[in-house]
Amino acid sequence: MKILQLHLVAFGLFTDKTLAFSDDKLGLHILYGANEAGKSSMRRALTHLFFGIPERTQDAYFHANDQLRIGARLQGDNDDELICYRRKGRKNTLLDIHNKPLDEERLQIFLGGMKEAQFTALCCFNHEQLRQGGEDLLNDGGDVGKSLFEAGTGSLKVHEVLAELDKEKDELFKARGSKPLLNKTIRDYKEACKRVQDSSLSPNQWSDQAKKLDETQQQHVQLTHQLQTLRAEQHRLERIRRTRPLLQRHQELKAELANLAGVILLPDDAAAKHFEVKLALRTANAQEEQTRQDIAQLQSQINAIKISKALLAQKETIDDLRGRLGSHQKAARDLPGVRTEMRTVEGEARALLRRIYPNLDLPDVAAQLAVTNQQRELMKTLADKAPALHEKQRSIAKRLEELTQQLAQHRRTLEALPISPDLTVLRAALARACKHGNLEEIQAKDEYDVRRLLLQAEIGLKQLGWTGNLESLEQAALPRMERIDSFDRRFNEYEIDRQRIKERLLEARQRNERSTQKINALSWAGEIPTEDALAKARQARQKYWQLLNKSKTKGKAKETKEKTNLSLFGEINEATPSLFSKIGSTQTLSFDEDEAELPTSIGRMKINDLYQAFEEAMLYVDELSDRLRREASRVAEYSMLLAEQQSAQLEQEQQTRKWHSVETLITNLQTEWEDSWKSTSLKPWTPAEMRGWLNESLSLRQQASVLRERHQQLQERQQLIAALCQELTEAITLLKTFIKGEILKHLSDLIEQGNVCVNEVTNLQRQLENLQLEINNLAREQQRGEAAQLQANDALKRWQTDWAQAITLLHLAPDTPPETVRNVLNDLDHVLNKIDKANGLQRRVGLMQRDADLFRRDVAALVQWIAPELVNEAAEQVVPELSNRLSQTEKDLTRSEQLQHRLRAEQQRLTNASQQVKTSQAHLQALLEQAHCHNLTALETAEQASSHKKEQQRELVEVEQQLLEQGEGMSLADLAKAAAAVDIDQLPGQLQSYQEQVQQMEQERSGIDQSIGELRTLLKQMDGNANAAQAADEAQLALAEMQHLSERYMQIHLAASVLRKSIERYREQHQGPVVKRTSELFQRLTLNSFCALKTDYQGSSDQPILMGQRTPESAGIPTTGMSDGTRDQLYLALRLASLERYIDKRSPIPLILDDILINFDDERSKATLEILGELGQKTQILFLTHHPRLVELAQAAVPNEGLIMHRL
Template sequence: MKLLHLNLAAFGRFTNKSLDFSATDTNFHVIYGTNEAGKSTTRRALTHWLFGIPERTGDAYLHAPDQLRIGGKLRNMSGEELLFYRRKGRKNTLLDWQMNPLAEDSLLPFLNGMTEARFTALFCFDHECLRQGGEDLLQGGGDVGESLFEAGTGSLKLRELLTELDREADELFKARASKPRLNQTIKAYKEACSRMKDCSLSATRWAEQAKSLDEAYIQHQLLSEKLRALRAEQHRLTRIQRTRPLLHRHQDVTQQLDPLRAVITLADDAATRRIQANLTLNTALAQEKQVRQTIAELQAQAESLIIPDALLTHKDTIYNLRERLGSHQKAARDLPGVRTEMRTIEAEAQMLLRRIYPQLTLSDVPTLFISNPQRERLKQLADAYPALREKQASLQDRLEKIQQQLIQQKNVLDGLALPPDLSELKAALGRALKQGDLEESLAKEDKEVRLLTVKADIGLKQLGLWTGNLALLEQVALPPTERVEQFDRRFKEVENDRQRVKEKLLETRQRVSSATQKINALQWAGEIPTEADLHKARDVRQQRWQSLKHAQATAEMYHTFEDTVQQADDIADRLRREAHRVAELAALMAEQQNAQREQEQQAKKWHGLNDQLAALTTEWETVWQALGIKPYLPAEMRSWLNDCQQLRQQAELLRERRQHLEVKQELIANLCQSLTQALVKLPQNSLPLSRLADLIEQAQACIAEITDLQHHRDDLERQIRNQTAEQQRLESSHYQATDALKTWQADWTKALLPLQLPFDTAPDTARNVLDSLEQILNKIDKISSLRRRIERMDEDADVFRHDVERVVQNLTPELFNEPVEQSVPMLSNRVSQAERELTRFEQLQQRLHSENERLHKIVDSVQTTQAQLQALLTQAHCHDLKSLEIAEQASAKKQMLQRQLHEVEQQLTEQGEGLSLLDLARAADAVEVEQLTEQLENCTAQIQTLEKERSEWDQKIGELRLLLKQMDGNADAARAADEAQLALAEMQELSERYTHIYLAASVLRKSIERYREQHQAPLLQRASELFERLTLGNFQGLQVGFHGQTDQPILLGLRQLNREGIATTGMSDGTRDQLYLALRLASIERYLTKQSIMPLIVDDILLNFDDDRSLATLSVLNEVAKHTQVLFFTHHRRLVELAQTAVEGVMVHEMKDVA
């Protein structure tokens, strides 16, 4: 599978962010972006696009969750492409490019069963994954199986998982151990069973009651068994009653279906297809008849049309004559008016000529010829004269005014004084202004110093314990925080120990009290014989017997001996009968003694801890003795030290602020002195002020005043210079204007000669003569033009009449004697009629062609429909449509009965509780219909009677159990039994948990070993090559060695110099990372040769690699890119440059920061 495009339409911080991976010349893509540019978001988007956006996602902060969209295009090994989008949701999350739902199985041909977990484990790893892989190699000691399994499956922390499973299994159970939970539970179960056996009842009454209870249980059990049998019979009869109607229905349907077994089963829509085909056939035949009739009518209409081909051949000529006819008629109408216009213009020209030259006629006008350049020159001179005259007068006026202004400005400049030097004042003012508002800043700092002083005094008073001043507090040496924390830990340890001892002391006291109460309770119930009493009685008996043996026996001695024998036997019998009470008393007395001993031990510990606390307190007070204070507990003194440290920081800040305040006061004084000295030197300045702000304001005012005076002098001098230059320029311009006016007069005299006018003629007069002469010439030109137009109109009329006569004589001789105004429209009308006939003929031909095509389609439809009907007949083995209809009805009836039979069988399966039809039928036949109801009622009545009787026995059992509970009998046995049951239940639970954990660890180890056996040789060979390249030849490869203690196979790296085998524990962190990378890439290459191809995604795995090893790794990744697509994410520009060096044609996609 190859990723072609990825579009983050609405995901995370992105909106319509696209990445194009469709380049055909490379499979290696580098995605570069700075931190926070969105690389991690892009990686998540790619995984979520393929496998779904999780229910809870952190990428819905810019876009609403239901608006998240990720799109893209994939291509599989078959060349198929799929463009789809993924939205967040629980169903219909796949969308096509139009945002319509897409089937979820559309991705199956591209993912080939790949799951999200497997994809992220095998084909996605980053720097953390690489580091963890190297760490696992260290933890596992380079175990071959674990190393290959982790690299091949992408699983990490495998050694940690196996260790955790072993630890949890050992905590549950361990042979020949006592602390594991299952071992303790087994021991508790055995002890409970032992106590249950040791406990017995001696009272005859209790035995009788227990026997009655057993009998009651037996009766209750018998009644329960009878009830179970009756309920089973009731259930059987009810099932028969429930299924009998369904069996009858099944039989009826089967009988109806038997005659139809031979009927051919047709499709459900066979009748519909037959009716539709028959209707289509009839419709097509009717349409065929209608179309043939239409074709015949159209052919008749086409044959009736007569088209004059000669007229159509010359239609362009006739239409041209029709268009020219309008011009011919218009010219005939316009010719009289044109002749009249020519005579009128001739009279107007004669009248204008008499006004300017009365002695001349129109024929004399050519003697007054003036060329266009002469005419333009005359107009230019006439136009230029007013401007030249006005310019000369204006320059004369301006020259007089500027001479007067120069005299006034020189007088004012002579009256102004010279300004003094301001360099010293400006320098002093610059230094003052550069410091800002020092006096306001000084006031603020002075206020801050006072506030800090008050705050420090208040903090010193609130500190407590300390009686000295703030300066002394800064100088004294305070205990370090680490030592206070050490004392705090020691105090807490002592207090925790005291609390534990106190709790144990209270617990032992409760145990002593509880054992004493139980012993008293046993003794109050009756004297309990002990082994000591038995030994004592036997000793007395033995003494009496010895007396009888060594002395003359009397009757009294025999009686006494018999009493001692009887007493010893009674004690022995009581010991046997009341063994459980004897054992309980012994256990209680032992528990009492153990508790008392433990109580004494805890009391000793308590006193020892109190002494330890006193010594620690003395040591703690000694630490603070130099400061003259009695300390609180370390936790409180740690807070006191923090407050003290803050107060010392405030004191240091206060001292720095005071020093800064003094420096600023001295600076203000120096600035005031500089400004005062500079102001005193100025003649027009008043007495200097004392405040810096006033001095600055006074200096600024002085500088402004003197600067204004200087600017005024500068302005006057500049104006005088400008006025002097302007005077010189005006004098030159006035001379030039006078000379230009003389030159104009000479040119004007020369320009009047062609018009035969005197030299003193005014420009306006000459312009009027020139304008009138131009009008006369224009009218003469227009008269000539009208005369030529009249001639052309006569010629055009003759040509038009000749053309019309020639066309009429050739095409319509009957119109030859008609005027051209009538013959031309008649010719045009005949051509239009011929064109309409031709158009009608072409339309008929088109309709004929269309109808013929329609006829062919209808004929094809008839043949297709007939073939469909024939197929239906063949399928049903029928020869005509009537028999086909009958076959369809039979098939429909058969299918209906089959559906009914299937429904009845489903109901029988549900109601028959899984019994077969044969078993249900046999059960129903075994019971007569008339007897079924009666038997069911009898069964129900017996059940009610037995339930009532069992309820009575339940009540009796409860009374007997209550009575036994009230008797001093089997309470300990019952408790022991309950404890045994609880222990047994816990044993089952722990055993199941232990089995699961043990099997999980065993299966995992076997899987690792099996993976090692199957893949060790090829993977190690390829990984060895890659490892040598990634380490730049520092290692020649890999080999398998054996652990010195466990004999497990482990990975060894071969040194380049001496081929010494180095275990992973002896490698550097970087070398282990490169070893894991070599194993991982070798596993991926092997996987790609056998399984579906997926893109490989690596994210900044070269963070700890130098340039040379980075180049080697990029080269190896380029080889992987020959098998699958590689997406390399990085935020280091250097790695992009190295990739462009190592990989030819690498595609770099740069992501801009959108944060």
């Protein structure tokens, strides 16, 4: 897509401003304007055109909000065009050329579906964003992923966004933290739940209040139902009251339409057509009458005009004479003056000739002083040569004298200089030394790098907790990453099992506690009879019965010596029969069939006591049986709670066993995990932590390999430096005479000393060569000077001969100086000019006289032909008269033609008016036939009746529509039937009665609502003395807050993860091609200060970073080591490379740049503009600036066919 035309109708400071861009090419468009010329407004205008003007805009200071308009003509990829305008508003803001709403999808097709945020981030940026991009490269350390992501998407401060997300996530939750909000909320929730469990209830009172609440709520439901019934009936009567007048009007309209059934319905415009036809007929009749009168008047005017054809035939002759009349009159006035001037010129020529040649007169000049132009030019040429010849002769003599002196001086200097030595050995040694670059600087830098790497390795070893050195770490047998992953997986699986068992164990405990609480709550209302208690009571009764039978058989009974209180059942303590007054409560009987298990005290009881005990046991069994029937619901609930309790306890025991089993597995796995690290003498952390430890250790191992290579390079370079120093020392020793001081030791000093020596010898050689060359040149110049001297003497002699011969034509002596000859020639020229002028004036007088005679003869001949009455008049008077007559005749001819044209037009109008009369009469007859009328009066009556019937029909439709709207879906028949069933006189009273009943029931329901609220409040206060309710509310609040914070934590965690994965995925997809293209652009933007851009790893980080290279062999320079301007250029290269890739994969989109080169120098600005010019062949670029220097650089850097200038 490209912009063909931008029309700022009313936006910012612009009013009806149009910018026309090229139709046939993309190119780089430079939009230049001074400060406050509206560049920023134009950039915002493009964005607002595509995506809408925001609610609050800063560009409405000159035009009102409702007047803001931006328009453009766009061209898509398929050469289809769209013209659209944007206004400020909330909907339908995109308009077409006719100011009609335009679908936004039409514009989105041209934008390729790009949203506003993506467009402003990718296709619009200024110097501030460029500056921020450079700072981000510094803060990120040149991280490849983040740098490519920021440049490719236009997003800035990605590292700050990630840091803010991580910070907010840590403020919400930490695994082992206590201060984060989510940790604190979880702790509050647990404490509130514990308080709810610790609180107790009052079952009887709570049950009574709950019963009252249920009854009150039932009343509320019944009252609400009654209220709905009353309101429905009230609404039905209101509907009847609203629709009754409309129904009555409906009946009236139907009756009226029935009376109008015989009226013919005419078209809606029948009356208007009737009026138009009558008006047209009257107009045509009047026009026909008026046209006939106009035709008669025009014919009379045409007949009154008389035209002379003879005069018109001589039009050209009269015009010629009128043109010649002025010159004829002027010649008559000038002739006396010309004659006087001729005599004056002849006198001046004669006086000038006497001053130079007194014996000659004007007629003798041509015969005796006839000098041709060639002879005259020869004299002037010879006169001009004389000074040069004499000057050349003098200058040659002076130069020969100077050359003789210089030759003598140079030969003395040459003899005083020493002999030049041979530099072959020294130059060869210097070439070999310089071929490797600054070896000592490279050596020092590498030594620093080695020391830095060693220090980093030591720091890394300390961070790892490794007690040995780097070599021992390199040789240590470390577990493989796959084995660590296996341990991590197994630990995670065991931990998941443990957490699952823990959750189930906690759930079982909670179930057990809930069951116990509910059992205790049921027990507060009294002992609960069970089937087990009944079975045990029956067993006791059977035992007493067996004892009684045995006592009867033996015929004796033993009295008990002591009375012991016996408790038949340990669980029954409150419902005790009279037996328990004699049997102690400290013993418990076992009612098995074996009698030997009974307590020995039973054998000592009297027979009467046994009867009494048996009787009480039997009564107790009956009572239990009755209670089981009466309290069946409580017994069933109690049994279910006991079963739930036993199930929870069993589940708790099972999960406890599983917990210990998993703990044993984790302990064994931990032992195995620690054994796998025994060879390293390390106490391993968790597998996840040791995975990072292993990565760092592997990085240190790689660093150890790098260090060995660096040490080897240092040794080889040191040997090379020593050999080069030895070779330079030997070579410099041979030239010691040219060295000041002693021979130095360091390689750089020796190179500098060798260069000084070479320069000294080279200067000597150059000085010797220059002196010898100068001597040779002077000698050759001396020879040329002597030859030139001979030539100058010969030339002077030849000139003297030619000069004497040339001036003989002027009758002058041979030795006459050239200046005198020049004066004579000038005076002679003046004389000749005067003679020529006098002759010209004489010829002019003759011509003027001849023209005057010819003009008079032509006038006389014309007058004789067309105006004999003017024969005796002067020619000067006749010509104006004839001209006036011709003008009047031409006017009469034009008037006649105009009248003829008007006559034809009036005749056509007469024809048209007659036709219009016939047409109107036909239309009027058609209207009469349509209405079945015979005259115009009947037609007007029929039109009024038709209009009245249509009005009634329209009103009937409107009434029916209102009835359907007011009837709320009921048909007209149903509405009429419902209205007929109600007495209209009783309707207001019924409505008033229903309204009063509704108000009364509303008041009753309000009172019930208040009672329900009070009962609910009382129940909350009774529930654990209000502590449980308050704790439950706090728990619910804490739970809601936990949910909110958890959702927020998950959102932040997911956002950070998605952003990091997006950055990494973007890096993987674009690193290769984008970094390669960025490297090419970066090299050009920095004017080859950096030869390339590469990705490398630095320190212990596993993330690649961008590094620049000065030379292919040099070490990389990270972004932290670059200047601010270089980082800006790197970010610009990244942005342009990413944009090129976007354009190659998708369609072109305009790129808008706002003064991005503020901080660039001229050379780098020129390079940037050259790149933008190349990119402009792929997509349209709008470059806004207020710097005239950038305009000059763009004109120099970009070819004319790719650069388009616009001035704001």
